[in-house]
Amino acid sequence: MTRTLDLAVIAGDGIGPEVVAEGLKVLDAVLTGSDVTVATTPYELGAKRWHATGETLTEEDLAAIAKHEAILLGAIGDPGVPSGVLERGLLLKLRFAFDHYVNLRPSVLYPGVPTPLANPGDVDFVVVREGTEGPYVGNGGAIRVGTPAEVANEVSVNTAYGVERVVRDAFARAQARPRKKLTLVHKHNVLVHAGHLWRRQVEAVAAEFPDVTVDYCHVDAATIYLVNDPARFDVIVTDNLFGDILTDLAAAITGGIGLAASGNINPTGAFPSMFEPVHGSAPDIAGQQKADPTATVLSVALMLEHLGLTEQASRIQRAVEEDIASRVGNPAVRTTSEIGDALAARVAG
Ligand SMILES: NC(=O)C1=CN([C@@H]2O[C@H](COP(=O)(O)OP(=O)(O)OC[C@H]3O[C@@H](n4cnc5c(N)ncnc54)[C@H](O)[C@@H]3O)[C@@H](O)[C@H]2O)C=CC1
Numbered sequence: 001m002t003r004t005l006d007l008a009v010i011a012g013d014g015i016g017p018e019v020v021a022e023g024l025k026v027l028d029a030v031l032t033g034s035d036v037t038v039a040t041t042p043y044e045l046g047a048k049r050w051h052a053t054g055e056t057l058t059e060e061d062l063a064a065i066a067k068h069e070a071i072l073l074g075a076i077g078d079p080g081v082p083s084g085v086l087e088r089g090l091l092l093k094l095r096f097a098f099d100h101y102v103n104l105r106p107s108v109l110y111p112g113v114p115t116p117l118a119n120p121g122d123v124d125f126v127v128v129r130e131g132t133e134g135p136y137v138g139n140g141g142a143i144r145v146g147t148p149a150e151v152a153n154e155v156s157v158n159t160a161y162g163v164e165r166v167v168r169d170a171f172a173r174a175q176a177r178p179r180k181k182l183t184l185v186h187k188h189n190v191l192v193h194a195g196h197l198w199r200r201q202v203e204a205v206a207a208e209f210p211d212v213t214v215d216y217c218h219v220d221a222a223t224i225y226l227v228n229d230p231a232r233f234d235v236i237v238t239d240n241l242f243g244d245i246l247t248d249l250a251a252a253i254t255g256g257i258g259l260a261a262s263g264n265i266n267p268t269g270a271f272p273s274m275f276e277p278v279h280g281s282a283p284d285i286a287g288q289q290k291a292d293p294t295a296t297v298l299s300v301a302l303m304l305e306h307l308g309l310t311e312q313a314s315r316i317q318r319a320v321e322e323d324i325a326s327r328v329g330n331p332a333v334r335t336t337s338e339i340g341d342a343l344a345a346r347v348a349g
């Protein structure tokens with residue numbers, strides 16, 4: 001029986017449309033000849049829409065997108081739009097509305113990938129970043145704006161409910177991995193209210209996963225270990241802001257931001273999960289075919305895995321590993337679509 005994947009596609013801004021085109025190219029290629037087809041519905045959201053209508057994401061948009069099985073997103077953000085308007089009003093609104101409380105960001109150092117690390121060792125970890133709380137909820141304000149007496153607050157919201165559910169998800173992921181190790185990253189020596197809540201939730205949930213080793217490091221020390229001993233990490237669980245920052249660093253040590261994939265997961269299935277590269281809209285290289293679409297292609301693989309199409313996900317994963325290996329010692333610069341073509345050819349066999 002034929003299965004049709006019903007995808008919402010939000011290409012977005014900057015390099016978003018360029019990398020999404022390649023993600024869809026590889027998706028088509030991996031499904032060709034199988035009993036799975038794909039139906040994509042594009043949603044024209046982002047800077048262009050905002051300039052034309054003043055809208056970022058309406059309730060009607062949300063209701064329409066909610067009907068799809070999954071969402072593939074490129075990137076959001078444009079220098080011509082006030083900072084925060086699209087990031088908050090579109091990207092975070094999607095993550096919050098669809099309760100994407102697990103922001104999943106794997107980091108693997110593939111053989112031959114250039115890394116600034118002297119002795120990287122076996123780098124293979126996943127960051128489980130909380131996706132719906134923390135300092136990103138918009139709980140803040142400012143007074144006397146623009147005056148020397150300005151005061152601005154950005155309050156980090158951490159609920160027992162929200163922390164417990166993401167911690168439990170991270171434990172389950174750790175338990176399913178060979179090393180079975182979970183590291184909580186926070187700053188509970190200073191952020192005592194939020195930090196102690198996170199620590200207590202980890203201690204409580206740990207009782208359900210006795211075979212998982214648990215450790216902790218402060219976020220500042222975590223940045224040291226990511227650079228001088230990243231192989232120590234298996235699953236990291238952390239809040240929305242720390243996870244955002246650590247995963248750009250994680251990308252930088254594992255071949256660069258052009259390889260870093262992510263999934264915004266709603267584990268309950270109540271809403272579609274959303275898959276997107278870790279990077280942003282990269283206005284500095286947009287429209288020039290300079291972006292590496294591999295992060296988006298790997299995000300497609302995460303999406304397929306999430307949807308139960310593990311064989312197809314593995315084929316994409318393998319194709320990426322082969323493509324990365326083919327870059328070693330080869331200085332040729334390829335365009336975004338040339339990399340997509342190469343990956344599509346590899347998954348097609
Ligand atoms: N998920 C999203 O949609 C995100 C959106 N943003 C937004 O994107 C805009 C630009 O933000 P930045 O801080 O510059 O971060 P960015 O991730 O867009 O770019 C940072 C650096 O990485 C490079 N880069 C990014 N993606 C690349 C790729 N696929 N291949 C090769 N190089 C790549 C860029 O050229 C730039 O030098 C802002 O409006 C920001 O708010 C930022 C991060 C995530």
Ligand SMILES: CC(C)CC(=O)C(=O)O
Binds near residue numbers: 092
């Ligand atoms: C613009 C931010 C909200 C997104 C971001 O940097 C991220 O999710 O990594």
Ligand SMILES: [Mg+2]
Binds near residue numbers: 244245248278
């Ligand atoms: Mg980020």
